[in-house]
C-alpha cells in the first residue's frame with residue numbers, strides 16, 4: 001500500500017481529496033481483505049458475499065435487514081487459538097495460563113457455550129451478564145465478575161452461586177464482600193484490580209505515575225487493600241489484575257504494565273499474602289486489537305502471547321519469584337472479526353465539500369440501520385470498511401460515507417470507504433468486523449428495533465438473539481398498555 005503521508009502528491013488519479021491518508025482507492029472495490037472479514041467470507045459465482053457458504057441475499061430473505069451475521073466457526077477457532085497461544089507460551093516457562101472471554105464484547109448463551117467448548121472462562125460485569133452466563137451453563141467457578149460499582153445484590157448473587165473470582169475495585173466493595181461472606185458463611189476468591197499508570201490504545205501507550213480514571217487501585221492503595229482482605233476470614237486473595245485498554249497493537253504497553261504490577265506482586269509474594277488455593281494469579285486483562293480496515297495490521301495472537309508471557313517470565317526471573325498462573329481476558333479479538341452487518345441501501349446523494357485542495361464530492365450512501373446497531377463510529381470515531389454484498393459493482397471506486405437513518409448528523413456507520421460507482425438503492429451492503437461492541441451497545445434510538453443476531457456455520461443459519469419488532473417497543477409504553485409499577489426483583493431494591 002502506498003504511504004500517503006510520505007507522499008503529498010496523490011499517487012493514484014482515483015484518490016479523493018477528502019480521503020484520509022491511510023485510505024487509497026482499491027484496485028478492486030469488491031475485494032475482501034482477509035484480515036477484515038470472517039474466515040469463511042467469499043464471493044460466489046454471482047458475485048454475492050457468502051459467509052459459511054450462505055449468500056447474503058439468502059440471509060436477508062430469511063432475516064431481513066439490518067442483520068448481524070456471526071461466523072460461528074471463526075469465533076470458535078479464535079477462542080481455541082487464543083487459549084492455546086497463552087497456554088503454550090506459559091508452558092515454555094513451566095507455567096500455566098487461563099483465558100476468560102470478556103462477555104461485554106458480545107454475550108448470549110450460545111456465545112458463552114462456544115467459549116466453554118473452547119475451554120475458556122467467561123468474564124461478566126453486571127447481574128444481567130452473570131445471569132446469561134449461568135443460563136448458558138457456564139460452570140460458576142469459571143466466571144470472573146468485574147465492575148467498579150458492583151451492587152450488593154449482585155455481589156450476593158455472585159457469591160451465592162460460587163463465581164470463581166471477583167475482581168475487586170474499591171475499599172467499599174471489599175467491606176461488602178467481607179460482610180456477605182460472613183453472613184452467608186461462604187468463601188470467596190478475589191483479585192485486586194490495579195491501575196498501573198499505563199494506558200494503551202492502538203499504536204501508542206501512555207505511562208504515567210497515576211492515571212486519571214475510575215477503575216482499579218493505585219499500586220500503593222492496592223497493597224493496603226490486600227492487607228485488609230487478609231483480615232477477612234472467608235475471603236481468599238489470589239492476585240492482582242490489570243487491564244490497560246482496548247484495540248491495542250503490539251506488546252509494549254502490556255510489558256510496561258506487567259513490569260510495574262510485578263513489582264507489587266513480588267512484594268506480596270515475599271510477605272506471603274497469596275492465600276487462594278492454586279497459587280498466585282496475575283491477570284493482565286484483554287484489549288488485543290483487530291483489523292477494522294485494510295490499514296490495520298494486528299499482531300497475530302501467538303506472537304502477542306509469546307511477547308507478553310516472555311516479558312513476564314523474564315521479570316519474574318529477575319525478581320527471583322515463580323511465574324504466577326497467568327490470566328487474560330480478550331473480548332474483541334475473539335468475536336469482532338467474525339461478525340458482519342448486512343444493510344440495504346436506501347438513498348444516495350453527492351455533496352460538494354470545500355476542502356484545502358478545492359471542492360470535492362462526497363457521496364453519502366444511506367442504509368437502513370445506523371448508530372442504533374453500531375454506535376462505535378459515533379461514540380469513538382471508530383473506522384470501519386464496507387463492500388457491496390448482493391453483487392459485485394462494476395463502476396470505478398468512489399469515496400463514500402455510509403450513514404444510517406437516524407435523525408442525527410453524527411449517525412455515520414463507515415466514515416470513509418471506496419465503493420463502486422454503481423451502488424444503487426436496493427443493493428445490500430456489508431460492514432465487516434462488527435462482532436464485538438455493536439450488538440451490546442445497540443439502542444432503540446428513534447424507536448428503531450434492534451436487529452437479530454444470526455449464527456452461520458456449515459451452510460446453515462440460526463437466530464441466536466431475536467430481533468425486536470415495533471410491538472416490543474410499544475410494549476414498554478405505559479400510555480398504551482396502562483401504567484404498571486416497575487416490578488423490582490427480590491433483593492434489587494436494597495442496593
Ligand SMILES: *Cc1c(COP(=O)(O)O)cnc(C)c1O
Pocket residue numbers: 102104105146243245246247285286287288329330331332333436
Ligand atoms: C473490556 C475489558 C476487557 C476486554 O477488552 P477487549 O478489548 O474486548 O479485549 C477485558 N478486561 C476488562 C477488565 C475489560 O474491562
